[in-house]
Amino acid sequence: MKLFKTLLILPLLILANFAQGQMPVLKIQQAESNQQNDAVKLKKLNIDVQITGNIATTVMTMTFNNSSSRTLEGELTFPMPEGVSISRYALDINGKMREAVPVEKAKATEVFESIERRRIDPGLLEKVEGNNFRTRIYPLPANGSRTIIVGYEEELNFNNGNFLRYHLPLDYNQAIEKFSLKTTVYESILKPELGEQPDGSFDLKAKGNTYVGEFNKTNYQPKIGLTINLPKRNDLPEVQMQKASNGYYFLVNVFPKSVSRPRQWSNQIGLIWDSSLSGLQRDIKKELALLDLIIKKKQNLTIQLGLLNNGFKNAGTFTISNGNWTALKDRLEKIVYDGGTNFNAVNSRSFLAEEYIFFSDGLSTFGRNSIEINKPVHTINSSLKADYSTLKYISLKTGGQFVNLNSISNSDAFNQLSQENLQFLGIKNGADVRQTYPSMHVNVNGNFSLAGILNNLNTEFVLQFGYGNTVVTEQPIRLNATEHTLSSIDISRVWAQKKISEMDIQYEANKDDISILSKQFGIVTRNTSLIVLENLDDYLRYDITPPTELRQAYDAVLKQRRIDILERKTDLLNAAVDMTKDLKTWWNTDFAIKNPVKKREEYPRPVVEEMRVANTTQVADRMAVNTPPLPQASPVVMPRPLANNNNNKESEDKSALNEVVVVGSTVQRRRETTAAISTVRSMAMNKSLQGKVAGVQILTSNRILVEKQPDIIIPEFKSDKDYMKNLSGKPDSAYQAYLKMRPNYISTPMFYFDVANWFYQQKDSVRALTILSSIADLDLENADLYKTLAYKLKQNGNYSEEIFITQKVLQWRPMDAQSYRDYALALADAGQYQKALDNLYKVLTQTYNNQTADRDQGIEEIIISEINNLITKHGSKLSTKGIDRRLIMPLPVDVRVVLNWNKNDTDIDLWLTDPTGEKGYYSNPRTKIGGRISNDFTEGYGPEQFMIKKAIKGKYKIEVNYYGDRQINISGPTTVTAEIYTRYATGKQQRKVIVLPMSADNKSGNLVGEFNF
Structure with missing residues (x-):
């Protein structure tokens, strides 16, 4: 009997925007809704601010109380000002605060998730895309509380006049049971001034050259922030x-x-406006006000407008006379913000200007973060969640200016841009x-x-x-x-x-x-996190140097038993070699089949001018192990070439192209057709070339025919959500309906997935891709969301975008075997076969801790099939020197179905019912007719696979059974993708892809598809 333990864990999302007054707000968000829950509240908040010179240190001690009967995990995501990084993080362990220690980011994530599964208390603080930070705290105990400390140093900026300005936003949506604030300004010759204060009783009192302000409140709801202006003498360093x-x-x-030195603006300006979904978080009014100052200064100029989201569109040229830019302003105010962000989409060849102004948050979520422009680009940011480094790099590389509107006024920004600074x-x-x-x-x-x-x-x-x-x-x-x-x-x-x-x-x-x-x-960066572990054994086990309080005991134990206690690492190569032997035995087994069908030739190999060719490809000749022989092929008769008639040859090729029939996506059909034609041409010219197009027959009528493929039927997914009822009619009106509904579902991933799917079904792939790519803008470094996105991109043939998305997941989660596999398969989709092969092999040669290796046990069976498929189909173009020869073995099969899902700690099962009525699944992994189910994955991301070498005639039914998951994030329901192949690893392979959100209440199985052999 299969067991799956469902933990009662709800996601806790705490959003804090320190830089603009939106302070920690607690939310309990169900996996598929935005339902609020008041069970968790910020019970205590103590803020200590110390300012010395131009450096302010802010330390916030927060106690969260969970009044529910459920264990929760906390997530606190917040942006930080430009140049500011968190340098202190502590979590209460057994009633005492324990300081975090720095660890490589990927290792910290792996350790946190490993310990979390053991129900022990880890804490993690990491930097995500841009200058944004996220803490993960587990557990928030039922009817209990947890305390965390977050601290950071901030370099203060100069304000109007001779003042350095410190600002602490304090705008809460709930009363705090115990609130305290203390501010100390050290060694200040002149008395600091309060620009704003949270309470009338707060004041800075002098103690020599030190000024102190402090107050304590109970059941207090802060609404007004604290601003301190520090006067400075410009003659005194x-x-x-x-x-x-x-x-x-x-x-x-x-x-x-x-002394100001004015700079002349160009007459031709290119205005690049980030119109992606994240643009809704920018201060558009402030940006327009800055643009107004620039135009009024120049008076007469030409501005070419380019709109950037997941793509780039030239939105027109605006000639401005006497500072009148009404038409351009009206166009900008009516921009619809939608889609992900792809900086690399900017096409400078059709968007020429003498200098450029780029309004963006710097987060390129759907493509590389580089812009190929060789003229000055001034980058302007007004968003709290920003990638300052990317914006600075673009401006620095091109000779432009970077302006952060969060830290300076419009007039100062204008002066910075209009003067030689x-x-x-x-x-x-x-x-x-x-x-x-x-x-x-x-x-x-x-x-x-x-x-x-x-x-x-x-x-x-x-x-x-x-x-x-x-x-x-x-x-x-x-x-x-x-x-x-x-x-x-x-x-x-x-x-x-x-x-x-x-x-x-x-x-x-x-x-x-x-x-x-x-x-x-101890500074949090893109590749370093801060982690807190509960006990000494965990620091020893994962080879993490502990904080000072545990250092002495750690050093003593480390000398005695380091080798014994370190978490051991292993790769999957030996398991893969054993699995290859097992697959070979299975492939060579002749399964007794009742009611056998008429014998037919399997996997024919082409023969050039009646010359038989050796077994499959040149690679087979290099194999170090015995491989199962393929059935003998029928000869393929080549047509006589028409000598010296190029026009006729082109006509033949076009005719051949129109006659090829391969089921799959349009892009895939085109590629496979072209590949088939190219291979046949090569065969005619080179008699020594081995077979690559099994199943293709060239007739004297100069037409290419492909043997009829089994029909793969996949159900058309249709969401039953209420918002789908508003999508009807023509795509134009449906898109307006989507925009009207979007504010109610702005942070719901499945809303974008469902609506994009509707537009794909209406054949409006441009709008569909824009809406789908919006998922990338919803959350920072959310691998679950990006996996869902990658599945849908694969299904619809958007392979270059699939590569970018899977590469990002690999960057975030290099500890997962599935990350390498997803990236490799995306490369293969795009025709980058060598890189695909190399990354598939990395799955087997990367080192994993014992827990991860146990979780992913059996993935080597899937990887072996995919490695050999690449070698069989593209062996002449590949270098296999780095591949262990014991793994190379052709595995052509009639049927292959492989299932993946987007969430960790998830239990999903693949079911396949054959024409005899027998179901292959985890309890019946070997069927009577030769069906083979791979290992059952009850954790991790899968995958699970079904294969059968010789399929009997009849209907095959594919289903997915979703037991549930132990996820606590906001990425929506678990989503699966199934790839269905017939005649896999032969010249007659076809594939269909289906992507389905799962419902945990359907225990009878979700239909994925069916086909008839």
Whole structure:
């Protein structure tokens, strides 16, 4: 009897937008609805702010109370301001706060999920796309509470006038039982001013040069934020120092005077407007106001508008006279924001301008994040969830400016764009300082700070500022460790954050150095997370250095039994070799079949001019193991070529193209047809070429005929959701209905899936792809959503997009065998067969921890079939030197069905009922007629596979049984994809793909498809 334990776990989503006043809001979101639940509340909140010079450290201690009788997992996702990274994370373990330690991101995710399944208390904080962060806390106990601490350092920006500005948003939608706020400003010569305050009783009181404000409230609902303006003297540099192992870390803050130098705008401007779904989160009014200032300044110009989402569209040219841009503004205000984002879609060849303005959040969710433009591109961001590094890189690479409207006013942004900005150019006489950051030219907007390392006790050097390469002003700096009071903040961490921020602009080139630095200083980056584990054994088991409190015990045990306690790693290669032997035995078995059908030739191989060719491909000759012989093929008679008649040859080819019949997607039919024609041509020219088009016969009438394929019938999926009732009529009106309904389902993935599916069925593939790609904009680094997206892209022949999506999942989850497989199959779909083969083989050679290897036991059976299919079909184009020869064995079969799903910790079963009425499934994996079901996966992502070498005549029925999952995220229902093949790994292969959302209440099986042999 099959057992599946369903855990009573609901997803807890906590959204916090610190930078604009939307503070932590707790939601309980069911898998398929937006139903709210008040069971979990923020019970206590303590905020401690410390400001020294231009650096503010904010630490938030949050206690969440779960009043329900169910165990929950917490997820807290929030954006951070430009250049800010989280550097502290702690979780309560057994009543005490335990500090997190830095670990490689992929390893941290793997360890967290491994421990979570054991129902032990891990905590994880990671950086997701852009400058956005996510914590995962498990468990939030029933009728209990958990406490977390999140801390970060922030470099303050210069505001209008001579002020540095600190802002803490405090806008909550519920009362907090215990709320406290304390702010301390150290070593301030001038008294700080309160721009806004949460309560009339809050004030900053002087204690010498230190100013302190504090208040405590009960059952308090904060609505107004805290803003502190710190006046600065521009004639007085600020210096902070901290002892290093070799020298001193230092941070210098100066306020250089600048003389404006106007910059002339071009007459031809290209306006790239990000119109993807995430555009709804931008401050469009502020962006339009900035554009208004630019146009009013220039007065007369031509603007070419380009709209960017999952594709790119030239939206017209607007000639502006005397600053009148009404037509363009009206067009921008009517933009419909929809679809994912693909920066790589920008077509500069048909979108020419002298300089460009690009309004976007920098998150390219549906394609590579690069724009191929060789003219200045000014990047403008107004979104909280932004990828600042990408926007900076685009502007830096092209000679443009990056403007962050979240941190400066429109007038300041306009001045930055319309003037030749004063820049930091470098250091003079800096022999006694090293590792100074920033190390490149950067704009100076009122103030400039430099961090570095002093070699000795004291030195003097000069900061140089100017325009281009011309120095116009200098600022002398004097460092003296005996005179300067050592800072109360961690200068080393500020220095590390500055260095990481600069390296992150070119992440791929610097990712290894970023990883080393972030682990050394405990800073969360793209490839490093912070993790908290419950006990010493877990730190030992996963080879993670624990926090200080456990370090002594960790070191003592490590010396004695490190080899015994480390989580062992293994690959799947040996299991794959054993599985190949098992498959060989199965393939060679002659299954006794009742009521045998008339014998027919199986898997014919082409023969050139009545010459028989060896078994399958050239690869077979190189095999190190004995392979099962294929049945003898009937000869294929080649037509006589028509000598010296190119026109007739072209006519023959076109006729042949029209006569090829292959069932599948349009793209697939075209590829397979072209491949067949190409192969036949090659056969005619080269008698030594071995067979590649089994089943193709060339007749003297110069027509190519393909033997009739079995009919694969898959049901047309139709959602029964209420919103589908509003989609009817022509696609234009249906699209307007979709837009009207969308606000009610804005964060529901299946809404976009269902609506896109309707448009695909109406043959409106352009709108369908736009709507479908919106799923990529719903959540940051959500592998479950991207897997669903990849399945649908595969089904509809969008193979280049499928490659990008599966590659992102592989980047996020390299610990999963299925990530390599999905990416490999996407490459194969797109015709990149060598890369596909290499990545399939990686599934078997990657190392996995014991738990993951046990979870995915049996996947090697599927991989072996797919590796040999590639070699059989494309062996002459592939290098197999790196493949273990023991795995190479042709496995042509009449039927192959393979099932995948998008969620981890999920139990789904493949059922196949043959014409005799026998059902193959996990309890009956070997059927009487030779059907073979692969291992039953009760966790992980699958896959499961059915194969039969010789199919008897009759109807075959394919079903999926969904037992349930243990998921706690917001990615919607579990979605499966089934690939149905007939005559797999032969020259007559056909494939159909179906993608289906699963319903847990259907225990009798979901029909996937059927076919007749």
